[in-house]
Amino acid sequence: MDVKKEIKSLLNQAEVYKSQGLVKEAGDKYIRAAKLIQKNAKNIGNHKSLLQSISKQIRLVKESIRKQEEEPADREMSEQVQEIIRTKFAFSQDEKRLEIDGAIALAKFGQYARALDEFKKILGKEDFRLEAAKNIIRCHIARDVPDDAVRQYNNWLSETFLPGEQLGQIHRLLQDILKKKGIDTLLSAPEEIAETEGESSPAETAPGLNENEILDISSVGITIPEAEDRSRTYEYDVSFQSGSIINLLISDRDHSFLKSIKKGTVLEQTQFYSPIAMFEGKSLVVSVSRIESGPKTGHYSVDIQIQSI
Amino acid sequence: MANINLKAREIEVKIVYYGPGRCGKTTNLEQIFKAFRKQVTGQMVSADTEGDRTLYFDFLPMGLGKIKGYEVRVQLYTVPGQVKYASTRKMVLREVDGLVFVADSLEVRREKNMLSLKDLHMNLKDYGLTIFKVPLILQYNKRDLGEQGLPVMPVSLMERDLNRQLKVPSFPASAIKGEGVAPTLKACLKLTLQSLKKQLGW
Ligand SMILES: Nc1nc2c(ncn2[C@@H]2O[C@H](COP(=O)(O)OP(=O)(O)OP(=O)(O)O)[C@@H](O)[C@H]2O)c(=O)[nH]1
Numbered sequence A: 001m002d003v004k005k006e007i008k009s010l011l012n013q014a015e016v017y018k019s020q021g022l023v024k025e026a027g028d029k030y031i032r033a034a035k036l037i038q039k040n041a042k043n044i045g046n047h048k049s050l051l052q053s054i055s056k057q058i059r060l061v062k063e064s065i066r067k068q069e070e071e072p073a074d075r076e077m078s079e080q081v082q083e084i085i086r087t088k089f090a091f092s093q094d095e096k097r098l099e100i101d102g103a104i105a106l107a108k109f110g111q112y113a114r115a116l117d118e119f120k121k122i123l124g125k126e127d128f129r130l131e132a133a134k135n136i137i138r139c140h141i142a143r144d145v146p147d148d149a150v151r152q153y154n155n156w157l158s159e160t161f162l163p164g165e166q167l168g169q170i171h172r173l174l175q176d177i178l179k180k181k182g183i184d185t186l187l188s189a190p191e192e193i194a195e196t197e198g199e200s201s202p203a204e205t206a207p208g209l210n211e212n213e214i215l216d217i218s219s220v221g222i223t224i225p226e227a228e229d230r231s232r233t234y235e236y237d238v239s240f241q242s243g244s245i246i247n248l249l250i251s252d253r254d255h256s257f258l259k260s261i262k263k264g265t266v267l268e269q270t271q272f273y274s275p276i277a278m279f280e281g282k283s284l285v286v287s288v289s290r291i292e293s294g295p296k297t298g299h300y301s302v303d304i305q306i307q308s309i
Numbered sequence B: 001m002a003n004i005n006l007k008a009r010e011i012e013v014k015i016v017y018y019g020p021g022r023c024g025k026t027t028n029l030e031q032i033f034k035a036f037r038k039q040v041t042g043q044m045v046s047a048d049t050e051g052d053r054t055l056y057f058d059f060l061p062m063g064l065g066k067i068k069g070y071e072v073r074v075q076l077y078t079v080p081g082q083v084k085y086a087s088t089r090k091m092v093l094r095e096v097d098g099l100v101f102v103a104d105s106l107e108v109r110r111e112k113n114m115l116s117l118k119d120l121h122m123n124l125k126d127y128g129l130t131i132f133k134v135p136l137i138l139q140y141n142k143r144d145l146g147e148q149g150l151p152v153m154p155v156s157l158m159e160r161d162l163n164r165q166l167k168v169p170s171f172p173a174s175a176i177k178g179e180g181v182a183p184t185l186k187a188c189l190k191l192t193l194q195s196l197k198k199q200l201g202w
């Protein structure tokens, strides 16, 4: 193709891509056009001004790529959008759960302020009180205001609204989150808990685990006791998650971890990290298999199931 | 499966427009909103970024009248196409009954089409569905750009890239001009209702 025609075509493409929001593609075409112009400068009379305007375009394109990348994944939506989230993304077959499911959906879509309002309404309903309370704490954390979570907890502590056992669960949840965040606030424990300190509490087990409570887990920390007073924590990224089952890819160099687990091992101390919050819980190793082909040959694929959060 | 309310004799069907970023999903819904006045039962609601990229979804409710005494309501959704909104995309896909995969005819988006189809495949799998069985229509959008001299893939190439194994109905379209939008939707509704009837044993 005639060089001038080619340049013209590249610039035309770049314009159209840009107008469609295909900024990266637009940038590529501008850069190619600029290179062609430089190479053929002596045949192009107005090459200087052309190059100048192209480099301005490249700057603009880069700027909008940067803006897009920095765009937060969440944004406060109109009430209309929130109503759709609340009503259309509550999938429970159990009609009684629809309200709390709707509130959880709002939190999943980052509508924390509205989700908090909904959870607070649900606190009045005994069956869902604990779940709502836990989610209130998580929402405060997700909004990155741990102080609000602490204040909320302290309010509950001074009221008789939540039964001691539930308050104990909230206490553990929040204390754990704070620890993970490197915040050294020490929460005062509810009386019931203080008395039985040291005893581990009955964990909610898998059947009681609500699928909606399982958010996307991005990584896990697994603490394995090594000697009486020593333990080691292994951190892994999640390679895949399906419901409560999490798949981890583990290098064969991680002997010590692989040695301590097999199918059926209960991992008493598992930390689940999700984009919204962190939870401490229990998990069960459901399968361990060596990868026999492909680029990850020799690594191990380990499935663990969340037992309680 | 679709949400069936026996008491109210209502069936709610969920159709999702899927595809890579900027391929024209939202534009499809905008055109449907204009062209299907009679069937549209409410406002089109868009949850988008400050630009016009979809952040969570677009939503458009429609009514198809009665089938066997049941009022059939259809909810159209689009997903956000940008790669980084993977988790929202998956949430929007939940409990889908029928799908339109919108592919971008621009050559520069060839790989993105394929990646997005694969992403759809994986997400469906996570929900226990298979892309080979779910009611699915392909749309090859932005055909008009070829007429403007931009490098656009021939339909035969897109068929080979995307539809070789699926073998589902496919339509060329120029959503911005409203072309091909209605046939795509109608074909998807037809497949979806067929599959629903089969599931209900009607
Ligand atoms: N020329 C042309 N442009 C189109 C067509 N369809 C959509 N566009 C343009 O492509 C751009 C993106 O369209 P959208 O409908 O917002 O794309 P989307 O798939 O919803 O994008 P995301 O929400 O980011 O996933 C807009 O500038 C549209 O005007 C078409 O058929 N032809």
Ligand SMILES: [Mg+2]
Residues within 6 Å of the ligand: B025, B026, B027, B052, B053, B054, B078, B079, B080, B081
């Ligand atoms: Mg969109």
